[in-house]
Amino acid sequence: MRPRLALVLAVLVLSPLVALAWLGVRLTDGEDRAVQVRFDGVIAARLDETAEAVKRVIAALEGDLLAATDDLPPDAPALRSRLRAERRLGHVLVFDGEARLSFPPPDGPLSADERAFLERTRGLWENRDFARPAAGDAAQDGGVVPGWYIWFWAGGLNLMYRRPLPDGRTVAVEVDRPRLLAAVIAALPTTERAPSTGTERLTLVDSSGRVVYQWGAWEPPAGLSPRLERALPPPLEAWRLTWSGPPPPAPSMAGLYAGLAGVALALLGLALWFYRASTAELRRAARRVSFVNQVSHELKTPLTNIRMYAELLDDALWDADDRTRRHLGVIVDESQRLSRLIGNILTFARHQRDRLTLRPTPHRPDALVEGVLAQFEPAFAAKGITIEADLDAEHRAALDADAVGQILANLLGNVEKYAADGGRVTVSTRQPGDTLRLTVADAGPGVDKAHRARIFEPFYRVSDRLSDGVAGTGIGLGIARTLARLHGGDLVLEPSAVGARFTATFAAPRAEPAGGAAREELS
């Protein structure tokens, strides 16, 4: 009873807690995802902004190159001195109107530097399409329009800015990679001292995956891949900007935990209160049982005396007048009934305290049954109930005489109480092997179907017109079944055409035929 209560209470406490925790986690999870999305949005904006800054650098560079190449002198010496004086230009390739290289003059005198430049750009200027002037709609016929030309050489991206000149020539300006890098780096932020920059690391990675530049004080652990990436605008689309940093702080779980703890505490308090209340009830019931038990004990001795003296008196007054004898009979019957009642209460109490044990000793079953029947005879006779005994259990077997007697008495008591109208009761015994079967069948109203399952429960009393006004404790059948089961058998209500038919079975190992009987006689 108590462990079950504790289990129920635990379930009552835990299930809402688990449900709440689950809900809370789901909520936090959702919140966390929302935070992540917002966070990514902020980073994306940062990266876009940075890419925009790089775009501005490139636009400025383009502007510089356009301005610096607007009026390139025609001949090589003048071009050379212009290039020397012009800080915005590096090496250039100039092509004439037929897309032939005119500077640096491939067959004229060259400086060592120019020769090296021609050598590494040979693939470009030998290709006539590289500087084919546009005729008409430039975009359509694939001629040169002002713009970037990318080629990969010396382990990285190299840039040329190509444009047709107003005089029909085409010029391609080499943009030195380190120069471009330095210009891009100059436009990007630095790591400042503010502690807030300790939460991120932005990195510019070139086409071969090398770090070109990075800022932000956060040091990403080795092997961590960036959270977000962006390609740079053309012509640096092979480069990437990456953002790494610690994940955003998860939404605080403190509130959730506090709430859960509060609810858990309240539930626990409630459960404790219920537990204490219900155990108080149990304690009260236990006290009541123990009180009744004590009282019954107190009653047992005087009642035994009353019975003994009433029976003695009955023997002594064998010749008294009928009226006296009838009065005596009533005293004997009632004291026997009371004695059974007290026996039931004591048995029930012992059962409640798990101290009900049986002590089987060798008995002849029919003798036990006959003894009980003899007790009931006068009362049954008074009520007009005839007893039909069909006894066939002659072999001595290990039986607890008190238990068998109590069971039979309870069954007969019920017949007396509820089935007196039937006018007869059949008691039969059978002893197949090591079992004893005892059947009590009456011709009364029987047990309604609805109650059959519950008549063995303690304190359950079938309440209908028939039993109304009949006194009873409601423990008789329960005690009887408990005793039968303790005795290795059972007590069942068997289906029958009329009345109620109870069959009790007992495990009754037969005793040795001869010696056992002698001892029984002696005891």
Add this chain to the structure above:
Amino acid sequence: MQSPEQSPERSPTLLGLAALAALAAGCAASAQPAHPQQAHPQQAQLDRPLAPATRTARLDVALGQPLAVAGQKNKVYLKVGLTGLALEDAGDRPPVNVSIVLDKSGSMGGQKLHQAKEAARLAVDRLAPSDIVSVVAYDSTVRVVVPATKAMDKRTIHHGIDRLSAGGNTALFAGVSKGAEELRKFFDRNRVNRVVLLSDGLANVGPSSASELARLGASLMREGMSVTTLGLGLDYNEDLMAQLARAADGNHAFIERASDLARFFELEFGTVLKVVGRNATLTIDCAPGVRPVRLLGRDGDIVGQQVVVRLNQLYASEEKFALLELEVPPGELGGRMPVARVEASYGNLLTQMTDRLRGGVDIGFVATAAEADRARDQSVMVKAIELVANERNRMALMLNDQGRTREARQVLQDNAAWLDDNFQRYKAPSLQKLKRANNEDASNLDGENYRRQRKKMRKRQIEYDMQQMY
């Protein structure tokens, strides 16, 4: 630079002082062809004090061999030097815009960074309030510690420097780029715009090869900035640092001990405060028949008969020069032949004008080699010998890098012997010093010693090639 020893065999009769003095004055009138020159720059200066009204650099054009043997091709050295004018007083100097770029990577921790900070503070103290300074520090990333600002509130600048602490990798390219960006904030062509980079380790974040850094340096130089590289300890990449400084016309130094940092910052800022000219360019047009063979030391463009060399910045009272090897066609005995005409141009930071100086040189022909040898210009020859020896030294380094240590040692020993011969002839102490240096190189080509010696060699090579002041 010390004044050349008087050579006993110098012919006292041939004095082209007038022409030289005219060149020194730098006026356009000096375009007249020069006569056989027995150049004596120092003496010329003594004889004719600088005209106070003309605040320009001085152009010296001289041949190592003013006389050549008639009737045969002759190999001669042509030296074209520009000497920045002397600053009369310290307050006179052009304003500077300098960005100190400090390596604060993990390896700089402890005493190194402490000394570097101290050195930077002392350097900042030398600046005048009108100068502009910025401090950039880099490890894996870059921080602008002191954004470009007038050097007035030095306490704030010191405070910024003091807060540096070491840790992280070496994003050298980014550090220099950001230093340059700080210079751009107050960029003025009439200031001395310089990045002073200190590093003790290998660049390992961003572009990290010597050639990439050199190209960055070249790009910055075109923009009008120079980069000085100070290598600290034995772990930096001397090729990278030397090439960067060379391409960006800055100084390069090998600082073995952190305790010397303050001295080198002092030296560097000393040179920064002496810059008087920028964008100095020499255009040398060789006379018909004269073939420019190669430039010694400096890089330049040789296209046909024309040689263009950038000297870039000029320092007060310091000479920067180009040395050109020429092949002169056979001449007639007793005759003269023009060799080259020179035009020098530079931005004068004091007058904020572009000055142009012109000069030229011709050569005479004599009968015997002995006669020609006696006429040799000692100062030009010494410089030429230094540069040739320097080139051989570079060659030895390359050989040793390839594991050909024996050959490298032989080259260095031969070099030292050759320098000694020339020392016996010209008595120039600089040759003896260089001889000793080559011997030292020769005996330190292995193992741990080479790591140090290689840095010394790189430093010396750039020092001689580019006429660095320290």
